[in-house]
Amino acid sequence: MTKSILITGGARSGKSTLAERLALSLGPTAIYIATAEPRDAEMADRIARHQARRGGEWTTLAEPLALAQALRDSDGQAPRLVDCLTLWLSNLMLAGQDWEAAVQELADLLPRLASPVVLVTNEVGSGIVPDNALARAFRDAAGLTNQRIATACDELWLCVAGHPLKVKPQ
Structure with missing residues (x-):
């Protein structure tokens, strides 16, 4: 059985839908580890819509920073879905934490x-070079994060316009 799967792609590419389907294919129930924080009304609404879309097979755990600990604490219970690494990275950087560690x-x-x-995770490296240092630092950090996690995972998927492509293993 595959133990770790990374799904990447652009905004609204179908990543979360694929992730939910794969997680539930690995067990009858799953744990949704949400990294988003409702920092404004639009994000709170987005989170509520995501939660409403999922059925009773899901238990939601909100963890914006201590992702490794959340995975350790929930290990052995059910398959987990982490959505998403890009928001987690943003949270770490905004909190001044050592994102590389x-x-x-x-x-x-x-x-x-x-x-x-x-x-x-989001694929952020396909666009133009950002015009400010913070955006460039985030783009670079996201690219490095995606590379490190993709290397550690058993499978890697790329979603494009709602169509998933298995990248690793081939």
Whole structure:
């Protein structure tokens, strides 16, 4: 059985739908580890719509920062879906935490988990070079995060316009 799956793609590419389907294919119930924080009304509404879309098979755990600990604490219970690494990275950077150490901790942890985990991330490197230092730093950090986690995962999927493409293993 696949233990870790990373799904990447652009905005509204079908990543979350694929992730939910894959997570539930690994067990009758799953744990949804949400990294988003409702910092404004639009995000709160977005989170509510995501929760309403999921059925009773899901238990939601909100964890904006301590992702590795949430995975350790929930290991052995059910497949987990982490949505999403990009928001988690943003949370770490905004909190002034050492994002590189947190990403390395996650990458080191993934092969040791007993229960499967599906992770969602955004592909941010396909656009233009941002015009400010903070945006460039985030884009670079997201690219490095995606590379490290993709290397640690058993499978990698790319979603484009609602169509998933399995990238690893081929």
